[in-house]
Amino acid sequence: MTNQDQANPQGSSLWKDARARMAKNRFAMGGLWIIILMFSLCFIFAWFCTDPNQVNLINKFASPSLDHWFGTDALGRDLFARILYGGQVSILVGLIATAVSVAIGIVYGAVSGFAGGRTDAIMMRVVDTLLAIPFLVLVIVLQATLSDWSGDATRWIVENFKWDKEFTGRLTNVIPLFFALGLLGWLTLSRIVRAQVMSIKEREFVEAAVALGYGKARILFRHIIPNVLGPTVVYSTLTVPGFIMYEAILSFLGLGVESPNSSWGVLIKEGSNFLETEVQLLLLPGLFFSLTLFSLNFLGDGLRDALDVKAAKD
């Protein structure tokens, strides 16, 4: 072996390289930390807050104080607690809807791209049809359908497991929304995955796998899909803010989270009623919301750069 024939002395994987590049990207790391902070605030710190739904009409529109850090709203409810509890819904919408849509999108796109031919044509016409209908209309219809079931589910859970009725209601109320968004959000992702799969299945290592007698499922799941995960991860971090935004829009329209429960969208909608007198009711939830969106976008950009194979060659 000649000298130029020797590899780098240090072993490293694509993921390890990506992590190192990621750690160098200040914006992306900042975004990551803010998201971690948001997460711990909404899911851990929230338990120690006052009840977000406790009405106190005497103390409405209170200024920030030690008791109420961000003051209170029109019904005297603690705004800080409402923002944190609302964050739970908003963040969960983002994560669950993304998880559902990524799972469907990868499998659907990969099968379509790998099968090719007529199967591919039919599967993609289905996607085209769904894309042709306005997204929000679809979501609203699907959510309405799922809500019918969720009412039954609530009754069933309360009767059989003796869960707290209010808690179960809160849970089953928002779940149709999560899934309605997730079940329809995979369309674009499946297109991306399909295109990636189509280019990767022409690569020689896939042909080598065929020549070695590997089965179709093995080739698809062990050799092709791991190679499309990079772009998929990036795209999905960018869809999280999208889903949070859709939840906000739906709640703003009165179709999402039901009162008295909150989400960032609900809070912004409520706050906008008092725009001229109590502007903090709009600004504070808006700040949390946009901070999370920015962070996720920076994180997504950072991931895209970190997973870029061309950058790995420098």
Added chain:
Amino acid sequence: MSLLKIKNLKTYFHTRAGTNRAVDDVSFSINKGEIVGVVGESGSGKSVTCHTLLGLLPQPPARVEGGTVTFDGGELLTLSHLRLREIRGKRISMIFQDPMSCLNPYLKIIDQVTEPILIHEHVSRQTAEARAIEMMKKVGIRDAELRAHSYPHEFSGGMRQRVMIAMALVTKPDLLLADEPTTALDVTVQARILKILHDLKDDLGIAVLFVTHDLGVVADIADRVVVMYRGKIVEQGNTRDIFEKPSHPYVKGLLACRPTLETQYQTLPTVDDFLQSEVGADGSFILSERTDAKKRLAGLQKQLKCEISDKDIPTTLLQVKDLKVHFHSGGGFLGKPRRTIKAVDGVDLTIAKGQTLGLVGESGCGKTTLGRAILRLQESKSGSVLYDENELTSLNRSEMLGFRKRMQIIFQDPYASLNPRQTIEQTLIEPMLVHKIGSNHSERRDRIVSLLEEVGLGSNFLLRYPHEFSGGQRQRISVARALAVEPEFIVCDECVSAMDVSVQAQVLNLLRELQQKRNLTYLFISHDLSVVKFMSDDMIVMKNGQVMESGNAEEIYKNPRSEYTRELLDAIPKSTLSG
């Protein structure tokens, strides 16, 4: 006085991994009307030198650390961006390696060839077009007036490269930088392009800096040669002197490791047989000649004699009869009418056990498709493939599985043929799992380690990912993966074509060694006649999906019967002047 004088040029790349001295203290000059060949392997700094001259390198990471480049009395490196633009394309032009991607697909040929004139000179469009067409005729484009109004995709690779040359020369520059201009082309096309360049040099009196990795090309065309290795010039001088009496061990190795039609070695010498390199105190390389180089070469030659003596009567392993593979284009739902491309059109061939059949042809002749059709990676239209007296074309998937174990393939591009998300261990263990070779993990692991040793890699590579390896190492891993199922027949599809000659020699030696040790049978597909001749017992020549000639390799090279084979043989650049 020399036209271009490069003195102590240093271009370094500063990356996260450290400083790469791509061009390290390089000095040479070019006179008017002279062709200077710059030869080196990938990573030797030859292209970087070329790009530095016109300020074409991305900065950072590249930085010119020192030296001067004097062009026609003026300094190039310190010129402002605006002044440099006046020189680029007007006084110094450049042609690039890949003619397919260097032309803008959305512009007509005539617009692209006229563009440099319109930018650099104040002439009317008519004059510019007339000059463009005149230049296109000079580079050998027939019916230039008509063809000028077509788009790049209507031109073949060779024609596109001619367009590129016309574009570069249309402003009558003093110096032409040619960066691997023929590497992506077939030998016959390459021979024509080289002739055009040579004629134009005399005709227009331009100087040419010809960058290439192929010593043979340089021998044909250059007046003087500069050999680069790892950023440094190891030797420069007249072409004849360098080829006849190279003084530097690296150059000697480079000349010897390239298989030629006259090669007599059983195993190819490698650069390592000539060269020792040590890392000096300042991080640069110190090269010295091996003292035992002569003895090593003698050892290689001896093996040839014993090979001839032990040839026994071979039995047929693979027989292909009248195989046809047709592709259909168009004919979609609303597409154009169907068009049939006969990629393989009635091919017969026979390979005996333990032998190598060479398959030669230019790009598009169907040689790769034939290899894939034999392995049923591509369904064939008709014909039969008899492997060890079993008809393969009629087998279903599960019946074929047993043969997948016996027949393997090694691909051209070692960068694309390994799954980038799998470690070497995973890559090599998977075929054993699928074919149930070895009973438990530790047994399979032991087999992998011995496989890696067999292909010349250590077991400490097991947990690495493919991107950490060089091209030559990756190809060794591909070979190991093919061997993991213990096949008896391997299709080598252009498996050394993407490599530098020194690495190519190592891989060819490895394939030969494995063949003898494991009694393997090869179908060796390549566009390079000298490589095929080195590897093969018998060979066939393909063109347009059909066999032009077949028979004993030695015999075909001595007395080519078909016109096409003769043309191919003539087009090979002579790799040594002395023969």
